[in-house]
Amino acid sequence: MKPENKLSRVLIVGGTHGNEFTGVYLIKKFEQFPQLINRSSFETLTLLANPQAFIAVRRYINKDLNRCFMHQNLEDLTLSSYEDLRAREINYLFGKNGKTPVDLIVDLHSTTANMGITIIVDNDEPFNLQLAAYLNYINPAIKVCGLGNSGRSYDSLRSIARFGICIEVGSVPQGVLNANFVLKTEAIIYTILDYLELYNQGKVPSFSNNLICYEYIEKIDYPRNEHGEIQAMIHPHLQFKDYEVFHPGDPMFLTFDGQTISYEGNSTVYPIFINEAAYYEKGTAMCFTEKHQITI
């Protein structure tokens, strides 16, 4: 490996959304016990990304921090919301031209959807895919999801580093610590750090180069009336069924007056982020993905 390909600095981020406690409390733990995340071949930094939102137990104060990192937004000094300021500061600290630029960002999230343990990658960057595949090889229960077409590849916090992945766990309510998911997230972080150590030493073991990846296609909104009010709920048959096969004709929504709305598409999909609390305001009842076996 060329020396310039080695990773020299890694950033673990929690609390990009202030009410997703899993990451926040792991960051607090790592800041108290830094030896847990120290490895010999690279430096590990931590960041509580949105501390004011954490104090307020809200996703954000003014706007979603994890949508604030588009290049033109970071350059636009007229943007002055709390999250715009915080995004510029984070970019100044850890971005490519920042004070201590990082090679990899691991961003810790939780969801109210029943997504178990998901590794999200935002693009086809081989390093990200290989890391995700390694985590899936170590723990086959881990799902890998590609959000390349969702916008996250250019506006998310993790987009400011060369490499970036997100650990998404759920179902966890906002403002709640679920110990099992905290422990699982923590274990994955250590696996990632150990992998990076092997990577820097050129000692990553060989493992299957086939990976099941759920690729984002589109988001599906709730049925709404002319005032934007939702008129239906996730159908009970679909609730908690993230990553399960969803066929045309399957029940999708249940209106408040008891009518079932079925999926009218033509293709089989695999919904994720079903009934994520933070997505009601974003017009997203779920995201459709396609299940692909990819070779990395």
Add this chain to the structure above:
Amino acid sequence: MKPENKLSRVLIVGGTHGNEFTGVYLIKKFEQFPQLINRSSFETLTLLANPQAFIAVRRYINKDLNRCFMHQNLEDLTLSSYEDLRAREINYLFGKNGKTPVDLIVDLHSTTANMGITIIVDNDEPFNLQLAAYLNYINPAIKVCGLGNSGRSYDSLRSIARFGICIEVGSVPQGVLNANFVLKTEAIIYTILDYLELYNQGKVPSFSNNLICYEYIEKIDYPRNEHGEIQAMIHPHLQFKDYEVFHPGDPMFLTFDGQTISYEGNSTVYPIFINEAAYYEKGTAMCFTEKHQITI
């Protein structure tokens, strides 16, 4: 029955906490289809209690509305937060000396704790207990919980009426509609209204006068450091185990550095509201109850 004992007006309340969507959307439905809650022997009113908190998808704007109804607070015109104003308005509309005083308030809530369907009564008022016992008779999966010692009997919204109960469902994340719990809550409301019709007609059928009631004893806080930061999570063995027997020595918390903290009390209890999101700030990790068989 003496005519003055009949109920003439009932109030169904949703959105006392703005991010508990179950009640909010049922109130919207009932306001759109009032015939669903009309009965011949009494009037049924509806109230979206904290509309600004619902818009903000928060429990409250300034303070918890469901703690604002103490008599001395309602009399104190110097209290001017949004919820203080709203509490006075609700009391003016529906309280004992209000514009349209109501005999019974049914307040709709959800919790992130795994409490299934719970009917909460705040005192030993026979009418409330009989109604709760009837609901448990119709659906034995319904738990009945007595919060008489918690403060709710004098500061809750439902305390302003002669009679009051709360329907508490979960686990439901804040800001989420779970269709199954919406449907179950709706069904209980219709059972209540039908019961009141029978009650007013003196035709309530006889049913068992024995009832299992979980009586509130005390709340248990998280272990905290000197800054008030929590130092432990609900132990995985206790998570989701609301209403299950909890013995001295059973694991209660798991600290962030991996230590188990066990229950050190002397008596067997039945925890509820385990890991309720809104109670982190209230210093409540769970509430202990005692399981009693009472005769009504």
